[in-house]
Amino acid sequence: MGLRGDAAVVGFAEYKHERKYSGPRKFTIEQWADLAQMALADAGLEASDINGIVCSDIRESGMFMPATIAEYLGQPVNFAERVDLGGANAVGMIWRAAAAIELGVCDVVVCALPARPIPSNPQPQPVNPMRYFGASSMNWGSPQAEFEVPYGNLAQNCGYAMIAQRYAADYGYDAAAMAKLVVDQRRSAALNPNAAFYGQPIEIEDVLGSKLIADPLRMLEIVMPVAGGGAVVVASREIAAKCSRRPVFVTGFGEHLTIKTPTYAEDACFTPVGPASQQAFEMAGVTPGNVDAAQIYDCYTITVLLTLEDAGFCDKGEGMQFITEHDLTFSGDFPMNTHGGQLGMGQAGAAGGMTQTIEAVRQIMGRAAERQLGTCDTVYISGTGGVMSEQSALLLQGG
């Protein structure tokens, strides 16, 4: 079962992540074109090489998005997907691209997630109060509209906080360990010019002293929204051989979805990234013990903790001790989120997970500058959408 490992990431592009974006405003579709062009150029490919695209939502269209993008780019494609997995989008996009390439229906696929602000509409639009409900649908007949939103269980913070509280009751909780995770990632972010927190390391006391948002989660354990976005180009082995960069082969993936709202999870402390990661490792013939780095989706500290455990980097209940005992920075004994993660980069909406993938590619290609690992051939990546409800895992390996 699975991929042969004959498709590779051959190039990428990443916008600088900025808390306050002050550059020229472009529509999502224009950002898509910009990122596609930059990623193709990075790979040494041309626009006419594109024959597949994978997108997520674009602000200008409510449907038929892949066709809209293909038309805008002026490139006919044999493979087009719109992925709807929130923070798991990037990983979900890349394995779909690799699978389509291995099927032989295409050989150059652009996966892009633009997330900069679009131009202000000169015709003021009425503010929809429903926008506060985020990913919780208020449509009649939606389970969230009926059984979640009326109780205030909406947006992301409270769901992750409730998972953390249950974890604390079942396995104990070490707030200082969670703070150290943030501190280690911010040390890597401090050396990443694309990170919102570039040049801004912090101390454990800063995290523990930051404002409580939803017990037990504090502000610095939660990603900060930023403008950003990124893209990768996935290509066949034959195309990769002609590209300018070291090919980064997609050798394993997994994806697992269980619930929309964690209230209905069988056990809130065992997350879908477990089965997803197990499949990815088995497909690649790799174990958690022999990856050179892990780029773990980190919308919240609790997300990383549970992924470390469920993906098999340590046992259930031992994640806090693992974090305490290992140096997680780019120069540490367990390099994790070596770009600073989203806690260090800022989170550019559903494009946040693209930073984890791009950093994995950057490290394997040997382009991580001051953060470059000595040896980096195999990297584990996770993606998390919703409230640990839709998760994905990827193994990338240098050719």
Place this chain on the structure above:
Amino acid sequence: MDNDFAKPLPRPTPTSQPFWDGLAANKIMIQHCLDCATWVFYPRSRCSSCLSDNLEWREVTGDAVLYTFTLTRQPTAPHFADEVPQKLAVVELAEGVRMTSTLVNIDEADVRVGIKLKPVFAKRDGVTLLLFEPI
């Protein structure tokens, strides 16, 4: 408060109407699958275990324990600003089903995973919400 931020209330569907009718009469009605004996929550047209449509509404006591919770220090939406700290809860009924709710009549310091709870039928504008309080 700005009327735009009136609290969102549930709108029963043909499938869920018996649940909300039950709450209006201070009863908790949960679906039970007659084919596989699964308790089903939230209300569905088919069993969440075996997809049978052979479901029967049964009244349950509402005896529950707190599965998990959070106390929000900023509202999850402006509509709930007056409730901060919201005592958001995942509650597990004796039948095993879990539901989202809000705790009332309890001090922050007393909210702990595993405490025993009983239902509170909270009348709102045309609908009854199911809240919980400590026993």
